[in-house]
Amino acid sequence: MKVAIGCDHGGYNLKMSVIEYLKKIDVEVIDFGTDNDKDSVDYPEFAKEVCKRVVDKDVDFGILVCGTGIGMSIAANKIDGIRCAVLSDTFSARMTKMHNDANVISLGERVLGKGLAIDIVKAYMSVEFEGGRHQNRIEKVMELEHK
Numbered sequence: 729m730k731v732a733i734g735c736d737h738g739g740y741n742l743k744m745s746v747i748e749y750l751k752k753i754d755v756e757v758i759d760f761g762t763d764n765d766k767d768s769v770d771y772p773e774f775a776k777e778v779c780k781r782v783v784d785k786d787v788d789f790g791i792l793v794c795g796t797g798i799g800m801s802i803a804a805n806k807i808d809g810i811r812c813a814v815l816s817d818t819f820s821a822r823m824t825k826m827h828n829d830a831n832v833i834s835l836g837e838r839v840l841g842k843g844l845a846i847d848i849v850k851a852y853m854s855v856e857f858e859g860g861r862h863q864n865r866i867e868k869v870m871e872l873e874h875k
């Protein structure tokens with residue numbers, strides 16, 4: 729399992745906690761920055777780097793972290809091939825993989841505690857896309873990129 733991860737200054741500390749957890753369970757993590765919580769940076773730049781690796785299939789999925797998770801998800805969902813969900817609960821984490829085949833998840837450091845954030849990552853990783861009726865819906869969603 730290989731994951732691309734990125735954050736802005738608002739998500740740096742939570743990103744480091746998520747990386748620590750992923751490494752502990754032997755997931756390979758490619759970290760695209762940023763590398764501290766002091767210098768103000770622009771989240772779309774980090775979303776772009778992580779999403780490129782997801783679209784190119786260099787990684788199994790992507791994780792983005794900013795203050796709320798919202799800016800990162802808005803940026804990510806502008807990129808062809810990306811289905812990014814902002815997550816604040818474990819039910820949605822499972823459902824977005826099973827039904828939406830989300831290939832990027834976005835977390836908010838100013839919204840979530842470390843324990844919940846890691847549970848969300850675990851929940852997302854614990855299930856698979858169900859396909860079937862959801863495949864057709866996803867194809868319709870992805871068609872919207874080209875309209």
Ligand code: RB5
Nearest residue numbers: 738794795796798799800
């Ligand atoms: C940065 O202050 C903050 O705006 C950013 O991390 C994020 O929450 C944007 O959606």
